[in-house]
Amino acid sequence: MTIDSPTTTAPTLEGASVPALDAAALCARLIRFDTTNHGEGRSAGERECAEFIAFRLEAAGYSPALLGPSAERSSVVVRVEGRDRTLPGLLVHAHLDVVPAEPEQWSRDPFSGVIEDGYIHGRGAADMKDMVAMTLATLLQWAEAGTQPQRDVVVAFVADEEDKGEHGALWLVAEHPELFEGIGAAIGESGGHAMELTAADGAPVRLYPVAVAERGTLHLRVRAEGNSGHGSRPVPENAVKTLISALDRVGNHNWPLTLTPAVRSYIEQTTRALGHDADLETESGVNAAINAMGEAGTVAGVTIRCSSTPTVLRAGYKVNVIPGVAEADIDIRCLPGTEDSTMAAIDALLGPGISREFLSHQSPTQSDADSHWFGSMRDALLRHDPAAVVVPYCMGGGTDAKAFAPLGISCFGFSPLGADPQRRTVEGVHGVDERVPVASVRSGQLVLQDFLENV
Structure with a gap:
């Protein structure tokens, strides 16, 4: 379909201009699209956000597909060919929709996409427009630098994760399984976030749980x-x-x-x-x-x-x-x-x-914590944080991994966020005043890009 050019004005970071490919700036911009999913098929719609992403990808030289059961419930899928196409490919999936926000309870407009006090503020900041932004920034940087990953990387920015997935991942799998041909593993939300802990002897420990099951x-x-x-x-x-x-x-x-x-x-x-x-x-x-x-x-x-x-x-x-x-x-x-x-x-x-x-x-999902895929995630985290303690875990909730697992894809929760120097943490997910540290998004993007280039 024809993709019209959306508004691409970059937000500012505490009064200063930011690079166009900065993951934090992209996250703030994406928050400004109201993609509220009210459930039971009712949604503000992911279309404008999907078109923004598709336009940026097309302008960078990619060939994104804008797909969905209706125009308003659009997802974006793009395949980046790897240097060795005999290797199993990797899927990166991140959802565009967000849960509802009650503006009267927030200290600022939930969809303002404000960057201040070291945080990116707004609904979806941490669930999961941060991962959407980190992934998009990686693709745009690859295009600018002429980088080609080792293996095929398929990226799916999907609709409807916050409800049943019937307008997003489940629909894509049912109607366009060919998009995921040759994929061996997938990464998505809820894993790779730095967690600052204290050991029994008082020493600091930075734990990075990576989901291998749901x-x-x-x-x-x-x-x-x-x-x-x-x-x-x-x-x-x-x-x-x-x-x-x-x-x-x-x-x-x-x-x-x-x-x-x-x-x-x-x-x-x-x-x-x-x-x-x-x-x-x-x-x-x-x-x-x-x-x-x-x-x-x-x-x-x-x-x-x-x-x-x-x-x-x-x-x-x-x-x-x-x-x-x-x-x-x-x-x-x-x-x-x-x-x-x-x-x-x-x-x-x-x-x-x-x-x-x-x-x-x-059904529940379960993947191998001893696999090459998990090892590559651990190695990427350690290259950027030598003190990282990377551990497998099981998610208590669920993600779009459940839609992709029946295709024979090993699914992991890996949307990395680094430790914030001022010990800021993710706040307000599915609640009030959702925010994510700027430094965590920027360092997370570097880890994600490292992983995607070396897995």
């Missing part, structure tokens, strides 16, 4: 049917009571401790780096190890077991009428290797009188 996303809609009637006259089958009893069992279920290889490695390697011993043979030992990890223990705490959380309820329309139908939505997350047993447990917990259907069914 819990599966099993979103269910459950339904109870019963006898409708007058509120003053109890009925033999009350749909609301049946549903509430089922949700109580599901929501309060004590899921068993399950240490997958990624989780075990994460706890063992992190506690070792911090100078603590880890006894992972008992539940009390696991809990003690997680507590000793400090901030790094947060993600471990939600990945040592599956979870089931009722989130939405629908029933009734009038206080004196007993409804004949009651429905609820449940967010279920299962660890790699537990999908079948998790659903069997859910069915037993729901009990009789409850039917269910999947709203979203994306």
